[in-house]
Amino acid sequence: MYDFEDVSCVDKIYEDYFSKIYNYVFYRLLHREQTEDIVSEVFLKVISNLNTFNSEKASFSTWIFNIAKNAIIDHIRKQRHVVYTMDGDAREFSCCVDFDEQCELILNEERKLLYKALAELDEKQRHIIALKYFGEFTNRKIAEMTGMNESSVSTVCFRAIAKLRAALKDTSNDL
Numbered sequence: 579m580y581d582f583e584d585v586s587c588v589d590k591i592y593e594d595y596f597s598k599i600y601n602y603v604f605y606r607l608l609h610r611e612q613t614e615d616i617v618s619e620v621f622l623k624v625i626s627n628l629n630t631f632n633s634e635k636a637s638f639s640t641w642i643f644n645i646a647k648n649a650i651i652d653h654i655r656k657q658r659h660v661v662y663t664m665d666g667d668a669r670e671f672s673c674c675v676d677f678d679e680q681c682e683l684i685l686n687e688e689r690k691l692l693y694k695a696l697a698e699l700d701e702k703q704r705h706i707i708a709l710k711y712f713g714e715f716t717n718r719k720i721a722e723m724t725g726m727n728e729s730s731v732s733t734v735c736f737r738a739i740a741k742l743r744a745a746l747k748d749t750s751n752d753l
Contacts, residue, residue, distance in 0.1 A: 592621060
């Protein structure tokens with residue numbers, strides 16, 4: 579546990595959680611620059627709100643990942659735009675990430691393949707995979723964090739992994 583009275587605890591939190599939070603955000607958004615902005619925002623919020631952390635309500639890892647999840651949600655909301663058509667109807671759309679452009683920024687070929695496979699997952703599947711493998715949470719903890727039951731978490735995770743395997747197998751056959 580962290581001693582929040584000690585100034586060096588911020589360094590320790592950053593050291594312990596930076597890569598986990600970065601990977602969690604990146605594999606949810608699949609966009610490097612947006613990820614960097616959001617991760618910076620997450621750690622600013624963590625530092626600003628350390629005094630509000632209550633270990634009786636949640637573990638520190640749950641607390642920091644909830645901050646990250648909310649930062650992602652806020653970011654996605656800001657990306658939405660409303661356009662009015664000629665007949666007066668309002669249409670909402672999201673600014674789309676150019677996955678091919680983002681993929682070109684990745685130098686490692688295996689990571690490119692994984693990135694392309696992750697882009698084929700839906701948001702819910704990417705969220706569960708990010709919590710499981712980048713947040714290193716158990717299915718039970720993910721269920722608590724998402725409000726899903728543990729069986730559903732397991733099913734989503736299993737199906738997402740099967741979809742990733744199939745996409746990676748198809749991609750490797752094309753090489």
